[in-house]
Amino acid sequence: MSAVSPLDTLAAEPAPPPNGGRFAAAEKPFWRLLIRGGVLLAVTLGIYRFWLATDVRRFLWSNTEVAGDGLEYIGTARELLLGFLIAIVLLVPVNVMFFLAAFSGGLLGQISGIVALAVLALFGQFAVYRARRYRLTRTLYRGIRFHQTGSAWRYAVCALSWWAMITVTLGLAYPFAQASLERFKMRNTYYGNLQGHFVGSGLRLFFRGVLFWVIVVVPFLVGMIAAIGGVDWSALAEAVKRGGDDVAGRIEGANVGDAVSVAVIGVTWSIIAAALLYPAFQAMVLRWWMSGLRFGTLTVMSRLRTGAVYALYLRFMWIALLAGAVIGIAAAIGFGLTALLAPASGTGAATQLLATAVAIASYVAVALAYSTIYQATVRLRLWKSCAEALEFSGLEALDHVKASGAVSSALGEGLADALNVGGI
Numbered sequence: 001m002s003a004v005s006p007l008d009t010l011a012a013e014p015a016p017p018p019n020g021g022r023f024a025a026a027e028k029p030f031w032r033l034l035i036r037g038g039v040l041l042a043v044t045l046g047i048y049r050f051w052l053a054t055d056v057r058r059f060l061w062s063n064t065e066v067a068g069d070g071l072e073y074i075g076t077a078r079e080l081l082l083g084f085l086i087a088i089v090l091l092v093p094v095n096v097m098f099f100l101a102a103f104s105g106g107l108l109g110q111i112s113g114i115v116a117l118a119v120l121a122l123f124g125q126f127a128v129y130r131a132r133r134y135r136l137t138r139t140l141y142r143g144i145r146f147h148q149t150g151s152a153w154r155y156a157v158c159a160l161s162w163w164a165m166i167t168v169t170l171g172l173a174y175p176f177a178q179a180s181l182e183r184f185k186m187r188n189t190y191y192g193n194l195q196g197h198f199v200g201s202g203l204r205l206f207f208r209g210v211l212f213w214v215i216v217v218v219p220f221l222v223g224m225i226a227a228i229g230g231v232d233w234s235a236l237a238e239a240v241k242r243g244g245d246d247v248a249g250r251i252e253g254a255n256v257g258d259a260v261s262v263a264v265i266g267v268t269w270s271i272i273a274a275a276l277l278y279p280a281f282q283a284m285v286l287r288w289w290m291s292g293l294r295f296g297t298l299t300v301m302s303r304l305r306t307g308a309v310y311a312l313y314l315r316f317m318w319i320a321l322l323a324g325a326v327i328g329i330a331a332a333i334g335f336g337l338t339a340l341l342a343p344a345s346g347t348g349a350a351t352q353l354l355a356t357a358v359a360i361a362s363y364v365a366v367a368l369a370y371s372t373i374y375q376a377t378v379r380l381r382l383w384k385s386c387a388e389a390l391e392f393s394g395l396e397a398l399d400h401v402k403a404s405g406a407v408s409s410a411l412g413e414g415l416a417d418a419l420n421v422g423g424i
Contacts, residue, residue: 021390023383024070025063031376033059038368049417050080056375057424061139064387067395075138075410083134083414087127091418094119118160124421125156129185130412131422136189137408142398147405150188152412158184170217175205182289191295192401200292208288212281216273223266227259283309286386297394304389309382316377323373327366334358379424 037052054077061073098119101112129152136146162177179202186198283306290302335358416422 019067019392019395021067021387021392022065023063023387024065025059027376027380030059030380031372034372034376038372042364042368047081050084051077053077053080057135060380060383060424064383066141066390067392069142072140073138074140075135079134079410080413080417083410083412084417085414086411087414087418091123091415094123120419121163122156122160123415124419125159126152127412127415127419128159128421128423129155130408131416132185132412133408134410134413135424137405141191142401144192144401144403145405145407147190147408148185148188149190150184155181155184170221171213172206175209176202178202178205178285178289182292186293190405191398193404194296194298194397194401196293196295198292199294200288205285205288208284209281212277215277216270219273220266220270223263223269227263227266230259230262279309279313280306287389290386290390296397298397299393301391301393302386302389303391304386308385312378312381312385315381316374319373319377320370323369327369331362334362383424 033055034052037048037055040048041052054073054075057073057075061071064071098112098116101108101115103109104112129150133148133152136148139146159177159181162173162181165173166177179198179200182198182200186196189196283304287302287304290300290304293300413422
């Protein structure tokens with residue numbers, strides 16, 4: 001009997017019913033693709049990322065089946081590279097303008113940072129929408145492409161307004177923002193001439209997720225309110241005003257130490273709770289989103305299990321810890337060799353240069369290693385879990401679809417890459 005590698009488990013599970021989704025690839029080829037891509041990223045100083053992104057998309061799309069028919073990705077790395085170069089040409093003057101404004105006097109110099117943040121955030125949301133348009137027009141199903149209409153600037157303004165509302169409400173507006181933005185995207189999304197729409201309810205997502213908010217955010221708020229209320233502000237102001245050598249003792253007398261302790265407890269609780277509950281929250285949002293997708297009479301249902309999402313994150317953690325141990329041993333050997341070679345280098349400048357080169361190479365290697373581990377253990381398995389959890393009804397709506405829609409440029413992808421808001 002031949003042994004089955006754990007990396008082959010993605011392809012070893014039984015196929016789902018004909019009206020469901022399926023991911024038909026093993027994990028080993030994806031590991032090889034990412035490792036080779038990581039090496040080429042280091043060698044080309046990051047330029048290879050356009051080819052790596054294209055290879056990753058082709059792997060994921062080509063191995064994903066919907067009701068027995070596979071997806072196809074027809075985008076190219078050359079398109080991504082050209083889109084990125086055009087985006088850089090457009091963004092450089094904007095950044096130079098804000099840089100010069102920061103050094104000008106008066107009100108313009110004072111508010112230039114805030115204005116720059118708002119403008120770049122607006123560009124970021126514009127890029128998110130345009131990048132989605134590009135990816136859809138490079139995605140084929142049964143030989144027919146998807147496409148997207150609608151104003152990217154309108155989406156950007158709506159998204160920025162919603163994120164401001166989310167900030168003001170400390171996250172309570174998030175479900176309604178997601179529902180509104182998904183409705184905007186899906187009513188402008190087409191498979192051929194078949195229009196999509198979104199039926200997910202923001203109110204339903206709110207009630208499903210409000211317990212997460214209570215566990216994570218409420219302790220933070222209570223801690224902050226208790227800390228602020230526990231400080232003797234008049235005594236604190238008097239201590240700062242008087243100054244002197246005993247200012248620290250007078251500040252402590254204003255209960256600042258106790259207030260800081262309470263605040264730290266609240267923040268620590270919220271951070272730990274958010275980390276522990278994030279997989280459950282992610283599974284809930286993904287189920288809600290996938291189950292709200294519609295194309296004509298075609299309906300989608302997701303049965304994504306929360307346990308499956310926790311399992312992939314736990315797997316990422318133990319592989320990351322194992323990699324950390326290996327990297328630690330390699331770093332110790334590297335620094336030991338550097339110490340041995342230092343006397344032979346002759347000058348202090350050469351020694352510092354060697355140490356700097358080793359530090360930079362180590363940082364790049366560690367960053368690429370953990371990026372590879374995350375993509376292979378989290379991104380791939382989450383994609384697979386989502387695909388396998390899908391169930392479709394009304395598939396006959398796809399039988400009479402006609403090709404429609406024009407190809408979109410890669411400018412949105414380039415802007416998303418330049419502004420670091422890109423995705424799969």
